[in-house]
Amino acid sequence: MESDSDHALIEKKQKKTETQIDHPRDWHQLVRCTGKKHPFKVVEMDQSKFFNYAKLLKTELQVKKKDETGNLFYWRDIREIMIDKNNLGVMYFKTGINESYRCLSFRKRGSLAKLIPELQYKGLVPITAKKKDNLMKLLPYISDVFWDFYTNLPTNQADDIHPDLESSDEDE
Structure with missing residues (x-):
């Protein structure tokens, strides 16, 4: 699939970059810089568009x-x-x-x-408590400028299931 080769380009760029990725915006910038002939267009979406x-x-x-x-x-x-x-x-x-x-x-x-x-969402989408605990263990490896972002992530007690995959009735 075309998306597989796109993801491979992004992963390759990430392995070669000297820049540390600490925040989602760092990923946005890395993806923007990927693809020499056809750079990716990154559209940052907020919750008002879902x-x-x-x-x-x-x-x-x-x-x-x-x-x-x-x-x-x-x-x-x-x-x-x-x-x-x-x-x-x-x-x-x-x-x-x-x-x-x-x-x-x-x-x-x-x-x-x-x-x-x-x-779709009335506020920030919570992550599972387990996922947040894992992120908190990684804080020492992240620039302290971004600690507030990670410590203030909302959590819930739900199982670790992607919210868009709750149920799917796709045809054959």
């Missing part, structure tokens, strides 16, 4: 197995996606480079509701 689309799928939208022309739809076959902000709840996609766009509506039949997703 939305809860899963909640819309439980209320106003639904996952469909057929596109607008009645053809079976498989996520794994998609090569290109286009979303039109003026036609929310509808996705245009291609399964081949030279194809024309096909249409898939996620709206429930007859639904004209406004599709406004809620913010």
Whole structure:
């Protein structure tokens, strides 16, 4: 996959760099400097740009197995996606480079509701207490300028599971 070679470039750059990486912004800068011919564009995202689309799928939208022309739809076959902000709840996609766009509506039949997703996170995303304990053990190896960042990370008592992987109903 293309992303595998991108990650390999980043890892190679990180091994060759003299700069110490103590903070997430250090990673942003390293990635920006990776790739001689085609440098990576890093977009720093804050929580105002993460939305809860899963909640819309439980209320106003639904996952469909057929596109607008009645053809079976498989996520794994998609090569290109286009979303039109003026036609929310509808996705245009291609399964081949030279194809024309096909249409898939996620709206429930007859639904004209406004599709406004809620913010995904209301505050900082907590990490597990175990993960924070491990980070605290590494503080002596990190510049003390960044200690406040790590000591002030919020924690919860949940198991060490990625929040976006709670449940997945992806098709075959």
